[in-house]
Amino acid sequence: MFAAKAKNISDLDKVIEQIEAFRELDDAQRKEIVRLLDAYQIGGTKRGSLLNTVRLGRSYAMRMWQLSDLFDVDSDHCLLLKKGVIRGEVRKWIDDYATNGTYIAFDSEKSFFAWMGNPDAKADRQTALDVYTERGDVDAAAAIKKIMGASATDLRKFKQMMLSxxxxxxxxxxxxxxxxxxxxxxxxxxxxxxxxxxxxxxxxxxxxxxxxxxxxxxxxxxxxxxxxxxxxxxxxxxxxxxxxxxxxxxxxxxxxxxxxxxxxxxxxxxxxxxxxxxxxxxxxxx
CATH class of the missing domain: 3.40.1350.10 (Trna Endonuclease; Chain: A, domain 1)
Structure with a gap:
């Protein structure tokens, strides 16, 4: 929440002060701030309140930390891919994601963090298929199977198996x-x-x-x-x-x-x- 308020690099000192001030609050004061965030309603089905917006942003921040060794910051404070790093295993990873990567819609925060806790987990089609199959989401799993090249007959059998x-x-x-x-x-x-x-x-x-x-x-x-x-x-x-x-x-x-x-x-x-x-x-x- 505090980091999102920074419009430019000069705001970072103020953000750090706000974070330190928040840490010094007692539990009741912190809960009151969270309550106010949740009470401040904004448009959108997923971003129903400021608190939801903060929660939704956490997953992106965590993924950026995982990828941070690939990026540099230029003189205008913009993110750039580091020179010379897009080769070998990194190039292989990027090419693999371009071919097999996909967005995974987790059904809960706990499910997302359980996946994040596995260092071998990848945001690829097979992982998405495993996630959807495990929770019994027939339509989502079938959609991934179709993208992976399953025939109409295979899709029909797969749906029948999942429904069963x-x-x-x-x-x-x-x-x-x-x-x-x-x-x-x-x-x-x-x-x-x-x-x-x-x-x-x-x-x-x-x-x-x-x-x-x-x-x-x-x-x-x-x-x-x-x-x-x-x-x-x-x-x-x-x-x-x-x-x-x-x-x-x-x-x-x-x-x-x-x-x-x-x-x-x-x-x-x-x-x-x-x-x-x-x-x-x-x-x-x-």
Whole structure:
């Protein structure tokens, strides 16, 4: 917010003074400033208030920091690409982005920061496809698949798969006691699309008998390595942030389970169940 007020280089000293003054305020005074920012309404659906504008600007600032070693500032205080740096790996990165890069619409601030926290993450089509597939956004995922060259037949099959998986997730949540009976575990539902700093967990549950956590991921047509890696990452987060001394188990649910997924599961000692489940099954909740 303070930096945005700087119109030229001579304003920077004043901006720094404002930032230091803000840091010296107590919590109540800071909250009052945030409240006033939120109350000051401006035009636009996304920029409904000054506070929203500040929040929207943060992601651009953070990305600029990541790219800052590529830029210089000239005598007029304009950004310039550094001479001699657009070669080798940097040139390869820019060319790759020109071919495969795309805008990714995250559904929440936490999702964005979870992606930002991965140093290998790229704003490319495959990452966008993974993000949209993971959250069950059929239209956005299909649009990326089309850009990536999928045929009409492949698109139709992909949409059918995603809709089937979304129906499956809806069914598990709506009939969770029945699902728990089906897998023969005394599970208690905690949340769906449970937010973490490493991404949203499809379904988080707790074993009422052991007190342990169970991370449930839907296969969603993903390759065995990808879905297993994602499950492992979520289990690690739960162990560190929620479980304490309680055990953490995993479960992968899909309309079909292949040998590659079984091989990945068998290579680890951690308890991970593979469940074949159909949303057409009906349960009687008792």
């Amino acid at each position: 998986e979304k129906t499956l997730e809806d069914s598990i949540e709506a009939n969770f006691p029945g699902f728990a009976n089906f897998v023969q575990r005394p599970l208690q539902f905690i949340g769906r699309q449970y937010e973490t700093t490493v991404g949203p967990i499809d379904i988080l549950a707790r074993d009422k008998k052991t007190g342990g956590y169970v991370v449930i991921e839907l296969k969603k047509g993903r390759a065995a390595d990808k879905v297993f890696g994602q499950l492992s990452r979520y289990m690690g987060w739960v162990k560190k942030n929620l479980a304490g001394d309680a055990p953490v188990a995993g479960m992968i649910v899909g309309t079909s389970i292949d040998d590659k997924l079984r091989a990945a599961r068998d290579a680890h000692d951690t308890k991970i169940d593979l469940v074949t489940y159909s949303s057409k099954m009906s349960f009687k909740v008792e």
